[in-house]
Each structure stands twice: as C-alpha cells, then as structure tokens.
Amino acid sequence: MRQRLPLMVGSAIVAFAAVVAILAPLLVPHDPFAQNLSARFVPPAWMQGGSTVHLLGTDQNGRDYFSRLILGTRISMMIGFSTIVVSGLIGTTLGMLGGYFGGWVDRVVMFLVSCRLAIPLILVALTVVAMVGSSLTVVMLTLGLLLWERFAVVSRSATMQVAKLEFVSAAWCAGCSRLWIILREILPNILHHLIVIATIDMAIAILLEAALSFLGLGVPPPLPSWGLMIAEAKDYMFFKPWVIEIPGLALLVLVLGINLLGDGLRDALGAETER
C-alpha cells in the first residue's frame, strides 16, 4: 500500500491538472485578460478584505488571479506534453539507432549526446527565444529540441539489453526487416523506460518554461504563464507575498505530482532508470 501511495497521489494531481488544462476556457469564472484598475490587488478570499468574487484575489492590473491560474495550467501542461513529444521522438530515434546498430552509429549518437550536455541549456534557450521572438510555439519547440538527451541515453541502453534477447534473434531469423525489429520487437519492450523518462522530462520542461518566462524570454505577456505571473508580480512581493506564493505553489504541486507519478510508475513497471 505504501508503495502505491505516491503513484496514486501523483496520478491524481496530473489527471486533475490535465482536466483543468483541457476545460480551462469553461472553468474560468472571469476573463483572465480583463483588467480592472479599480480592483487591483484584491486579496484572496481567506485573507482580510478578500471576497469570494475573486477566490485568489486579483493581480497588479486587477485581473482575476484564479482565472489566470487556471489558464496557466493549460500553458504548463501544453509545454510539458509538446516537449516530451518532440524530445521523445528525437531522443528515442537516436538512442534506438545507436543501441541497435552499435559501432560507429553508436559513437555518433553518444557524441551528439555529449555535445548536447555541454551546451548550457538555459543560456541557449534564452538566446534562441530572444532571437526568434517569444511565443508559446517557439518555447515549446526550443525545449523539445534541447531536452532529448535523457531519452537517447536511456533508450540506447535499454535497446542494447533487449536486442540481445532471443525473441529478437528469432525475428531476425524469421526474415523480419531491421525497421520491423526496431519498431515492433524492441520498442514495445523498452516503452516502460520511456514512460518514466517522459515524466522526468515533462517536469523539467515545465520548470524551464517557468524560468524562461520569469526571465522575460519565454511565453510573452499577457498570457498567464505561472513563471510570467511571478515575474510580473515580483515588484509587489514584499507587501503582497501571495501574488508570488500562489503561482509558485501551483508550479510546485504540479511538478511534484509529475515526479511522484514518475517514481510510482518506475516502481510499478519495474524500470530501473536512474534519474
């Protein structure tokens, strides 16, 4: 039971975030972009002067914080999903090629991984976004193109192990093509490793997007990225700490949920992947 608890809590948080992300436009009580300068910094409902009209209060422009938080969930989840799709595709392709063919193919793949690791992630992501122009799509693509190395390393070593097994040799003897073997024999057998890596990379991507947006070179305003909400409210944090506490806690809970899910899945699926 104790083994299952992290998995249950993690999947509950992630499932909840996914539902909120999908239904965001239906769930928001107010327009997340509507400014109201006569209602700036209304405190959250549980604080002195708060009301249930604005459950989490309003920001420096009088925008409803609860609505912005809900739409921010959608941005974080989109970033997380798109990144693991792009990076998973690149990383798994490279890793499986290297692991299956070995030799110089493998050396090239490992060389690419070394290069990727040497590149300072945040600096290069910031530079790319600054030059190409900040938009949600640019951030999603940049993170996807930069975060594939964990997929590559893990799928490579997993492919090496699986490729040695008898059913792969059997498929080869039966005349299956290499492509068939890689896609139909090996891929399904390393999938449980890839799922665990996907959760790790999703968590990292969400934190990175928040950091980029916080630095002003991520998702552009007025979109309510949680990182951007913290950046915009930062100047007021000494007097109204909740303006940075709320989006920060949201990030913390979502990423913790994804990490718990990943840890639980690793135990449940028997993947021996080190973080």
Added chain:
Amino acid sequence: MVRYLLRSLLLATLVCLTVLVISFALARFGGNLAINLAGPDASTESIARIEHQLGLDRPLPVQFLDWADRALHGDFGESFLFHESVAQLIKEHLPVTFALGLLAIAIAIVVALPLGIAAALNEGTAIDVAIGMLTLAGQAIPSFWLGLMLIIWFGVDLGWLPISGVDDWTGYILPAVVLAFVAIPAMLRLTRGGMVDALRADYIRTARAKGLSRVSIVLKHALRNAAMPIVAVSAVQLGFILGGSVVTEVVFNVRGVGYLAWESIQKGDFPVIQAVVLLFALVFIVLTLLADLLNAALDPRLRTV
C-alpha cells in the same frame, strides 16, 4: 589506460569544436546582425558600413575561422553594449559566479552526503521514504521562486541576510543555497544508491564478521567505495550549476557572468553571448573529462575498456 585516456581526450576535443561552431552559429540564425544593430530605419549604406566593419560581408566559413582563431586566443572582440573587450568583461564577472558555484557545491555535498547515507542505512524504513519524499519535493521547487521566497523570509521578515547583491560574504549565502538545490537531489540519490550497493557487498559482511564498529564500517569501508561516483557527479553538477547561474544571479541581482549573459541576450550583444556560451560549455567539458579520468584512475576495471 592510455587508450582510454586518448579516447576521452579525442571525444572532448571533438565536442569542443562542435560547441565552437554552435556558439558561432547562435549569433547568425537570428537574421541579419547588421540590420539588428543599425536599427529598423537605418539606410542601406550604414548597414553596409556596419557589415563591413564587423566583417560580415565575408564568406561564412572565413568569418567562422577568423572568429574561432581569435576566440581560441582569448579574443572575443568588443561588446556592442559596454564598448569594452569581452574578455575583460568576463574576467570581471567570473570570480563571483565561480565563488557562488563552489559554495553551492560545498553546501550540496554537506547536505546530500549525510542524508544519502542515512537513507541507505535505513533502507526501506520510514526514514528512507521521508528522505526520498524530501528529494522529490526539492526537485519540484522552481529555483527562481525559492530564491524570491528566501528573500522574503530571510531578507525581509527576519532581516538576517541582504536581499540583493554580494557586497559582503553574507550576500553569497542565499544564492548559493538556491544553486545547491539544483544539485542536491541527484547527489543524494547517487549517495544512497552507492551506499546501498556497498553495504550489501561481501567485504562489508567480512568487516562485520571481524567485529569492526558500525561507524568504521560505514565511513571507512562502504563510503570509500561509494565515494567515487559522488566525486564524479559533483564535477558534472558544478557544470550544471554554472549553467543555471543566470536565473539565480538575476533573482539576487548578483553581477556575475550569468547576469552579464542575461543583459547581453536582451540587448542582442552577441560577442558576449557567444563568449559566455563557449565558456560555460568548455568548463563543463573539462569538468566531465576530469570526472572521467578520475573514475578511470580510481577504478582499475575501467582501464581495460
């Protein structure tokens, strides 16, 4: 051993060359540099003049070789923004960043090592689970947000530490703690894993059978064998910490290389950006190479690879 060494060196050199190309290319795929510099309403003549001044009218491979040759001699040109040599700028900003990085890795080791050992000694118990949960939570905290919260708590509410800058040594504490958080989870996991494996090994049973004390077994026998990967990962984590310094330095208003890079990126000051990317990449490559060699030197099994 010699073959292993040569192979590591060759790989590191190739990676260096690739990084050189990447840092060069970074400045180029954002469109025409001269137009960006001259501004949107500049005349064609002034754009052509700037292009000529910067040597942008030459073929790309020539530009690259010229830039790479200078860069390898420590000459990164002049900053567009500060009108100062880039090498000088970096030299001024580097000590703060390195000091922060080293302090952070020291804090990470001091926190991660005992916790990792405690988790391994109590494998499967509530203590182990609790430490595991703490690690997961630590990993989930956005570092810039942690920095802001620490500023509110220790800088404003308690008034113990400065809220920005590094005018004296107390200014280093909060940023270093935030940077340490980046490295702690990985180091803690590795310590725990290494200790769990080491404590199960035959020589530990022998040591127990000989009647050695628990402290002696844990510290002298098990830790010594678990220490190697920890040293290696510390080097790699130091590289990650330096790369991540941009966020922390902006939060705490620390004028290090990370802050310099952030300013330069916003203003399109490419000579500085290229130099900082290259610098961080080289530091990372050297650190991982050292970690590799250290592993090889300490572990005879690796030498035959």
